[in-house]
Amino acid sequence: MVIGRRWNVRWQRSSHLYRPEAVSEAARTNGHLHVACAVDYFLIAGNRFPWRDMRDAVIARRGYDNFLVTFAAGYDNFLVTFAAGYDNFLVTFAATTTSW
Numbered sequence: 001m002v003i004g005r006r007w008n009v010r011w012q013r014s015s016h017l018y019r020p021e022a023v024s025e026a027a028r029t030n031g032h033l034h035v036a037c038a039v040d041y042f043l044i045a046g047n048r049f050p051w052r053d054m055r056d057a058v059i060a061r062r063g064y065d066n067f068l069v070t071f072a073a074g075y076d077n078f079l080v081t082f083a084a085g086y087d088n089f090l091v092t093f094a095a096t097t098t099s100w
Contacts, residue, residue: 001049001072004083006040007031039065043083050075 009031016022034040042065054071057064073080 001069001078001080002043002083003039003069003080004041005034005036005038008034037066039069042068048078050078 007027009026017026049072053075054068057067069080072078
């Protein structure tokens, strides 16, 4: 499982955000990483995650991200890797019009 945080970026009209390098540039020059305790994305290969062994949970509720990562980290033969900080690996961002 690869996990990471998103960048919060103040929305600016741009016709170039369809290009990956423009997304990375917008995040790094006009944004900041979301809070350290948040996990904003999960990448899981195929059917490798042991969903059948996990308790029922409501996706998108507060703490779900931490619950999922804690469960995965405690599962035998399951690796959790944090992707934030790796240049050009994966940049995700949330465009916002509000100040932070």
